[in-house]
Amino acid sequence: MEPDRALPRDWGVETDAVAALYAQSCPSLVGLLTAIGGNRADAEEVAQDAFVRLLEHWGKVGDYADPEAWLRTVAVRLLVSRQRRRQVAARGLGLLGRRAATAAPAAGLGQDMDLAEALARLPVSQRAVVVLYHLHDLSVEEVAGILHVPTGTVKSRLSRGRVALAPLLADEERKAT
Amino acid sequence: MNDLGDRLRRHVANLTPEQPAPFGEVVARRARRRRRRQAFAVGGTAVVAAAVITASTQLPGSDRPTVSGGPATSSPSPTATQRPEPTYEWSNQPSPVVLRLADRDVELQPWSYCWDGPPNREGTARGLCADGFAQTSDLDGVGSPTSVNFWFGIEDWHFQATFTELGVDCPRQNTVPATHISDQTFRLHPAGPAGRYRVDLFGRGRQGSVSASFLWTTPTDGPTDQPAADIALVSGDGDQLYAYPPEVTVQDLAFQPQEADAEITATAANGRSMTLDTKLEDHGECYAEGSLFFRGDQNPAQQAAQLGPPPFTYEVLLTLDGKQYVGTAVWPRDEKQHEAPNTTLTFDPPLPAYTAE
Numbered sequence: 001m002e003p004d005r006a007l008p009r010d011w012g013v014e015t016d017a018v019a020a021l022y023a024q025s026c027p028s029l030v031g032l033l034t035a036i037g038g039n040r041a042d043a044e045e046v047a048q049d050a051f052v053r054l055l056e057h058w059g060k061v062g063d064y065a066d067p068e069a070w071l072r073t074v075a076v077r078l079l080v081s082r083q084r085r086r087q088v089a090a091r092g093l094g095l096l097g098r099r100a101a102t103a104a105p106a107a108g109l110g111q112d113m114d115l116a117e118a119l120a121r122l123p124v125s126q127r128a129v130v131v132l133y134h135l136h137d138l139s140v141e142e143v144a145g146i147l148h149v150p151t152g153t154v155k156s157r158l159s160r161g162r163v164a165l166a167p168l169l170a171d172e173e174r175k176a177t
Numbered sequence: 178m179n180d181l182g183d184r185l186r187r188h189v190a191n192l193t194p195e196q197p198a199p200f201g202e203v204v205a206r207r208a209r210r211r212r213r214r215q216a217f218a219v220g221g222t223a224v225v226a227a228a229v230i231t232a233s234t235q236l237p238g239s240d241r242p243t244v245s246g247g248p249a250t251s252s253p254s255p256t257a258t259q260r261p262e263p264t265y266e267w268s269n270q271p272s273p274v275v276l277r278l279a280d281r282d283v284e285l286q287p288w289s290y291c292w293d294g295p296p297n298r299e300g301t302a303r304g305l306c307a308d309g310f311a312q313t314s315d316l317d318g319v320g321s322p323t324s325v326n327f328w329f330g331i332e333d334w335h336f337q338a339t340f341t342e343l344g345v346d347c348p349r350q351n352t353v354p355a356t357h358i359s360d361q362t363f364r365l366h367p368a369g370p371a372g373r374y375r376v377d378l379f380g381r382g383r384q385g386s387v388s389a390s391f392l393w394t395t396p397t398d399g400p401t402d403q404p405a406a407d408i409a410l411v412s413g414d415g416d417q418l419y420a421y422p423p424e425v426t427v428q429d430l431a432f433q434p435q436e437a438d439a440e441i442t443a444t445a446a447n448g449r450s451m452t453l454d455t456k457l458e459d460h461g462e463c464y465a466e467g468s469l470f471f472r473g474d475q476n477p478a479q480q481a482a483q484l485g486p487p488p489f490t491y492e493v494l495l496t497l498d499g500k501q502y503v504g505t506a507v508w509p510r511d512e513k514q515h516e517a518p519n520t521t522l523t524f525d526p527p528l529p530a531y532t533a534e
Contacts, residue, residue: 019200031193035185044198051203052210115188125306134182135189137458139470140426149289150339150379150388155516163412163517165181166419 014058022051025068029075032135036128037079038120046082050075072136073146076128080147083124118168122161129154130161180422180475262361265330267384269294269303272330274378274389276319277362283317285378287387304385313343313375313392321394325365327378332360334382340368340399341375343392349429349465349531351402367395402429404467404528405521406504408491410443410453411482412518413509420482421518423453423473425493430467431529434497439471442492445485453477467531493522502528 026047033043053074054061061070119127125147132143133154140158144151263282265272271292276283291306319325329336336355342348351368355378358364365376373394380387409424425439437457444450455471481489493504504522511521 015204018203022197022200022203026197027193027195028189030197031189031191034192035189040192040194048198048203048206051200052207055203055207115184123306130181131185131189135185137182139468141465141468150377152379152516153289153386153388155519159517159519162181162421163419166412166421167417 014055014062017062018051018055018058021054021067021071025071026051029071032072032131033075033079035119035135036076036131037083037124038116038127042079042082046075046079049078076132076146077148080124080128114168115165118165122164125149126157126161126164129157130165133158182422263328263330267295267331269305271385271387274380274387275328276317276391277326277328278319278322283319283391285317285389285391287389289388291385292387293384313390316375316390316392318392318394321396323396324367325376325393326358326362327355327365328362329380330361331382331384334361334380336363336365336378336380338365338368339377339379340393340395341377342369343373343375347465349402349467351400353400367393367397367399369395369401370398371395401531404429404431404524404530406493406495406524406528407513407516407519408441408493408504408506408522409518409520410441410478410491411487411489411508412512413487418482418487419518420475420478422475423455423471423478423481425455425469425471425495425522426519427469427495427528428465428467429531430469430497431531433466434469436496436498437469437471438496439469440494441473442494443481443484444490444492446488447485449484451477451481451484453481491520491522495524495528497529502526 029047029050030040030043033046034040037043037046050071054067054071061067064070119130122130128147129143132138132146133140138146140151140154143158144154147154260277260282263273263275263284269292271287271290274285274287276285289307291304293302293304296302327336337352338355339350339352341350349369353366353368355363355365365378367374374392375390376393377388377390404427406425406427409421409426411418411420413419423441425441439455439457441453441455442450443453453473454477455473458470458472487508488510489508491504491506491508493506495502495504502524504524506520506522508518508520511523513519513521
């Protein structure tokens with residue numbers, strides 16, 4: 001926040017606290033959402049929506065030991081829901097005989113294209129499970145809590161995701177030896 | 178450095194921007210959202226009034242019955258209802274789960290499902306997966322019957338129910354199967370100590386799987402989950418064998434050990450074997466008591482997978498507060514269906530079981 005700039009009318013005390021968390025956590029949240037969703041623009045939009053919800057619930061969430069975990073949960077749910085709506089729309093366009101836009105894998109120069117392409121081939125709900133479980137070291141129960149699905153569903157998505165990514169890891173192992 | 182976790186960490190780090198968009202955009206977004214809400218509130222007064230009336234009769238979040246027509250009290254037990262069975266015709270939408278209470282039916286729409294519809298004229302079937310968010314405060318309640326009967330629209334399905342106690346931090350969960358009492362009707366008995374529960378039904382059949390939930394104040398104690406443990410190390414698809422960072426998961430122990438250790442020995446069919454170390458992982462603040470999770474490195478797992486041909490015998494030496502338990506499994510014989518590479522361990526002596534007091 002720049003001190004010499006006029007603040008919006010509804011800028012309150014909670015806004016300062018959320019602004020500080022935003023500066024600290026938003027970039028990594030965008031990275032996580034880009035890995036899951038495959039698209040930077042969507043990730044930034046969803047991250048901002050999640051921070052809007054954080055502003056609205058700061059009275060309660062501000063007392064939590066880990067507001068970032070709350071934020072991550074909300075953001076991942078928003079992203080999965082958004083992607084699913086898009087898939088439904090894409091199916092509708094397909095039925096109408098129009099070509100639906102598809103997201104390119106989330107990687108660029110110097111980045112892990114193999115992993116990005118392998119992730120892009122997984123359905124978004126499977127991708128979310130794999131990334132949350134392996135990246136954030138969350139338990140199956142915690143991932144189930146974030147995505148609001150039964151633990152059996154998480155286990156089976158994790159299993160399918162791992163099987164799909166296993167050839168990629170095996171390739172890397174072969175290259176390394 | 179070929180562990181999936183490490184690779185994902187690098188991948189996400191590469192995707193992480195150095196600077197976020199200005200925070201002012203979040204504030205502006207909130208202002209737009211408020212304006213939209215205000216506009217909606219003005220235009221939708223009649224709708225809101227109707228919703229308030231509905232809310233006053235439905236008591237969302239309580240475990241009182243949600244459908245009028247009968248007393249909002251506990252029913253002593255399910256009785257053979259005189260009402261006709263619900264109907265459902267196989268379509269692209271999953272069947273509802275219908276709770277057949279003594280005085281009324283409560284229809285639950287699955288909030289998460291994967292569902293294959295019937296084939297069309299060309300012989301092509303449509304499959305769809307959907308995840309919903311079933312907030313506990315939005316669930317229907319059934320009061321406190323001694324058991325609950327429910328109906329599902331397709332034959333040859335199987336259901337289980339996971340009971341999660343309400344008002345408890347990081348509660349233990351108990352899962353029990355539902356019993357068939359006719360082709361499409363099931364009976365569910367309480368699980369865990371008597372109390373107020375969120376009950377998550379999970380059903381599976383040829384058409385897919387569904388999840389639906391309700392609230393139940395159970396009047397009696399039921400069975401508690403027995404300790405269970407899995408190991409994940411290798412799995413395969415045809416001739417190809419894949420190694421995973423070794424994991425040992427233990428659930429529903431009688432207590433939370435102060436000290437715990439797990440050492441894995443993997444032996445291939447040719448008799449060659451090796452030992453793999455694991456580390457007890459911390460899994461955040463909310464992890465049900467009696468749960469442990471160990472993880473090891475990827476490289477030793479790769480070596481283990483190259484010991485020789487399967488089957489692999491796993492032996493897990495689990496030490497809980499100084500006492501040793503030996504778990505064994507054979508891959509692929511004991512691999513869990515739909516949950517590869519997780520493989521079921523059997524312990525001797527048996528792991529200490531939790532019992533409700």
